[in-house]
Amino acid sequence: MEALFDPDLDLSLIRARKVAVLGYGNQGRAQAANLRDSGIQLAIGAREGQSAEQARADGFDVMPPARAAAWADLVALLAPDETHGRIYAEHLAPNLHPGGALLFAHGLSIHFRLIEPRPDLDIVLVSPKGPGTALRSEYERGSGLISLFAIAQDASGGAEALALSYAGAIGSGRVGVLPTSFAEECEADLFNEQAVLWGAIPELILAGYETLVEAGFSPEIAYFECLTEVKLLADLIAARGVAGMREAISNTAEFGALEGGTRIVTAETRAEMRRILAEVRSGRFTAGLLADAEAGYPRLCAARNAAAAHPIEAVGARLRSLGRP
Structure with a gap:
């Protein structure tokens, strides 16, 4: 290209x-x-x-x-x-x-x-x-x-x-x-939004946060570990690629990735990604978007309200305010 x-x-x-x-x-x-x-x-x-x-x-x-x-x-x-x-x-x-x-x-x-x-x-x-x-x-x-x-x-x-x-x-x-092409850009973008960027990554952050808090860790520590460091990951990957990111982190972090990554992203995860792509290509996703819009966005509004009410938001607001006058 x-x-x-x-x-x-x-x-x-x-x-x-x-x-x-x-x-x-x-x-x-x-x-x-x-x-x-x-x-x-x-x-x-x-x-x-x-x-x-x-x-x-x-x-x-x-x-x-x-x-x-x-x-x-x-x-x-x-x-x-x-x-x-x-x-x-x-x-x-x-x-x-x-x-x-x-x-x-x-x-x-x-x-x-x-x-x-x-x-x-x-x-x-x-x-x-x-x-x-x-x-x-x-x-x-x-x-x-x-x-x-x-x-x-x-x-x-x-x-x-x-x-x-x-x-x-x-x-x-x-x-x-x-x-x-219009088709390639559209289908790849819709897939990414659901299966990787805006769908999967926030869910992983919330699931990790909830796992730590349920186990007795402080919400602040859970927030830093599961959310704040995502920016570090994104910046490293953008600058150096996935392999270069692994070279830039500690041996402990890299070994942790080796141990945990494929236990979270499993064969079933990859199969679900293929199902999401098939739904995108068939027009099922677009039909659902139009139906929600026609009804006044009940699903989107409910999801926004649920996201705003999650405890991680209050923790984040408190931590982001540290050091401000």
Whole structure:
């Protein structure tokens, strides 16, 4: 896989376009700020409310979504995935310029056909591999986040060059832009979210904390051992890889990993990972997400409430406050 960098990208393409960002959350706010600092003419498409107020406070022009779509040459649809179908049907499809472009940061709504785009549109993906806060902070210090790019529909014949130009404008050309497909990005990301990053790792942290506390260890010690050191692990792996991480830790820690790792991640764990991937690929996960959204997010709200009520949160808040005035 060949990475592309700033010398391979033509920023004049996106600088010649008017860009509307729809969805002013974690990614939308960061991408909009980076685009503006890269000299891109842009507006935020948002209904009146908290997002519109925040965008105005950040110095952006704010338009209703339909008017933003009619004004723009390229719309970056960065709202929550489950809202894309409604936003496209109500605001984008009737108003996007013939020959315009629609950009996504995640492949779900195209890959699973929440949107059936007009055939005259370029449909592109630019997916930064990290949260918006990191995308913005890395840009501000002169670096960036690696992004993936893909093309689902090339009506103009220039969709790839335009996607790469956008990737450069958010700072990814400084560190590398890699090719993928909507399907590959979507399915790999959904799998990772469930089976590794946001699903498995927090559950391991909570299970370890609960095991120690139940055995009589102090909550503070359990917190430090099972949660705080996760950042050390992540930083080492990011800098040196898994093998390099093992070289950087003590022999005791490395032998502990040898003894414990495969007892936690067992053959059954790997079989469950394969089942999760199959559910992602079949569309079962996406159907569940849409059903929860349609019902007002009862499962998500219950999970958020349960997470906030877990004793580890009170311990963490107390420890994080140490040393503060």
